Amino acid sequence: MAHKNEEGRNKPLYMISVAAELTGMHPQTLRVYEQKGLVNPGRSRGNTRLYSQADIERLELIGRLTDEGINLAGVVRILDMREHEEEMEHEIDEMRARVRELEDQVREFKTRERITALAPYEGMTPEKVMRGLLGGKVEGSDAE
Structure with a gap:
């Protein structure tokens, strides 16, 4: 079930303008982050960037880290x-x-x-012994 949730989180949904609004970042900032390999949005057939929920969460984390003064490296x-x-x-x-x-x-x-x-029971497998103990017919023994 976690696998299905993971697929949903990674489904490309949001165009760059929506992703920018959701994260509070400028679209150009998102392009720079992509260029630097910090985020890798999917692409539509028309080559439009499409951000997933996982991308949005990653961008939010990047925003929190940079707000704390951590550089991109x-x-x-x-x-x-x-x-x-x-x-x-x-x-x-x-x-x-x-x-x-x-x-x-x-x-x-x-x-x-x-x-x-x-x-x-000498020479018998555990399965045969168990059948014998459970009342089944035991082959190869005098207990029949």
Whole structure:
């Protein structure tokens, strides 16, 4: 679901005049920020700049940073660090999900191991042992 929200935030919607009004910046300032690589708006078929909600939020952050006296080189560095942090958080989330999967597999393995230890049927797979314990027919044993 977060993926769908992310797509919506990145959808190019606003022409430069609207983006300028939303951010309180002059359109020429937006062009300079684009030229310096601080923002990368989409383009329409007619080559009109179209800013997404994510672009607007990024421009607002740039505005706050420059209002605090940070020059554009500092802004670039802060934005790069912020993007790197977001990438790392995404990677951590993926690793946590993988750890949960592995924990589930370990739990399943330990359960099978306990079942096998409680009902040692030589030469049988854990699945056959479990079927036998649950009342199913067990092939290859005298317990039939």
